[in-house]
Amino acid sequence: MDAPWLIADPEPYEEYDLGPLKTGKEAEVFLVERLAADGRSCLLAHKRYRPRLVTHKGELQDLGFQRASSFVNDSAYRSERSIANSRDQRAAAKKTRHGRAVLNHEWPANEFDMLERMARAGVTVPLPVSRTTDGLLMQYIGDRTMAAPRLVQAGLSRAGLQQAATMLVDNLHRMVGAGVVHADLSVFNLLWWEDVLFVIDVPQAVDIGTNAQAFEFLHRDLENVGTWFRSKGVALDAEDVFRDLVAEATGST
Numbered sequence: 467m468d469a470p471w472l473i474a475d476p477e478p479y480e481e482y483d484l485g486p487l488k489t490g491k492e493a494e495v496f497l498v499e500r501l502a503a504d505g506r507s508c509l510l511a512h513k514r515y516r517p518r519l520v521t522h523k524g525e526l527q528d529l530g531f532q533r534a535s536s537f538v539n540d541s542a543y544r545s546e547r548s549i550a551n552s553r554d555q556r557a558a559a560k561k562t563r564h565g566r567a568v569l570n571h572e573w574p575a576n577e578f579d580m581l582e583r584m585a586r587a588g589v590t591v592p593l594p595v596s597r598t599t600d601g602l603l604m605q606y607i608g609d610r611t612m613a614a615p616r617l618v619q620a621g622l623s624r625a626g627l628q629q630a631a632t633m634l635v636d637n638l639h640r641m642v643g644a645g646v647v648h649a650d651l652s653v654f655n656l657l658w659w660e661d662v663l664f665v666i667d668v669p670q671a672v673d674i675g676t677n678a679q680a681f682e683f684l685h686r687d688l689e690n691v692g693t694w695f696r697s698k699g700v701a702l703d704a705e706d707v708f709r710d711l712v713a714e715a716t717g718s719t
């Protein structure tokens with residue numbers, strides 16, 4: 467992957483946490499700076515998935531997360547407590563372990579793999595850099611003064627939005643060409659930076675070859691973004707694009 471900006475192993479570097487960028491429902495994104503001995507530096511985004519189950523109050527803060535309130539709101543935690551001593555306990559415990567594995571391991575792993583696949587196919591995504599204990603490091607989209615805005619907040623003119631819609635459809639063709647469906651596509655998961663549209667947030671992305679619902683997800687993805695673009699006066703015919711993409715994926719014309 468071509469990443470001339472990246473200060474990477476085996477080059478020695480130090481890493482500094484510059485603080486939180488965004489707090490989401492399942493994950494938090496932090497800004498990290500890598501500094502080489504000769505003074506060169508690069509910025510990275512560290513997406514960390516919150517642990518699903520925590521054992522004591524304050525654990526999330528101790529781990530460096532911003533949103534600690536999920537300790538009390540965490541439904542998995544509550545349900546495990548509430549079924550304690552019932553005969554379903556073992557099964558539920560298994561399910562919980564599974565759920566935790568999915569959240570703590572499979573989601574970031576899938577996000578990393580999908581970013582790699584998409585980047586290789588020429589989709590404009592933040593380039594994946596490495597896995598971390600609870601998430602992944604990737605290219606940071608933005609600069610020292612601001613992170614890239616989400617498309618919905620980018621304040622684009624009609625012409626800019628038209629350009630964004632064209633880039634989006636082009637990216638979707640590349641994704642489908644690589645056998646990938648985003649499955650949570652919305653204008654909140656698209657960034658706009660220096661006239662380029664970036665596709666982000668892909669832990670739930672699916673493989674067309676192995677997921678029977680892939681085309682359903684693709685259809686929903688297109689409806690989501692199509693509705694928004696149309697509300698802004700930009701033509702994006704979700705049904706037309708869907709037909710083209712399915713034809714491409716299935717090799718029919």
Ligand SMILES: Nc1ncnc2c1ncn2[C@@H]1O[C@H](COP(=O)(O)OP(=O)(O)O)[C@@H](O)[C@H]1O
Binds near residue numbers: 489
């Ligand atoms: N590589 C990145 N560069 C800059 N900002 C990012 C990057 N990745 C994520 N963000 C910011 O963090 C927010 C949350 O990231 P996202 O991957 O969408 O996670 P989630 O929505 O699941 O919390 C994004 O809306 C975006 O503003």
Ligand SMILES: [Mg+2]
Binds near residue numbers: 490654655667
């Ligand atoms: Mg998101």
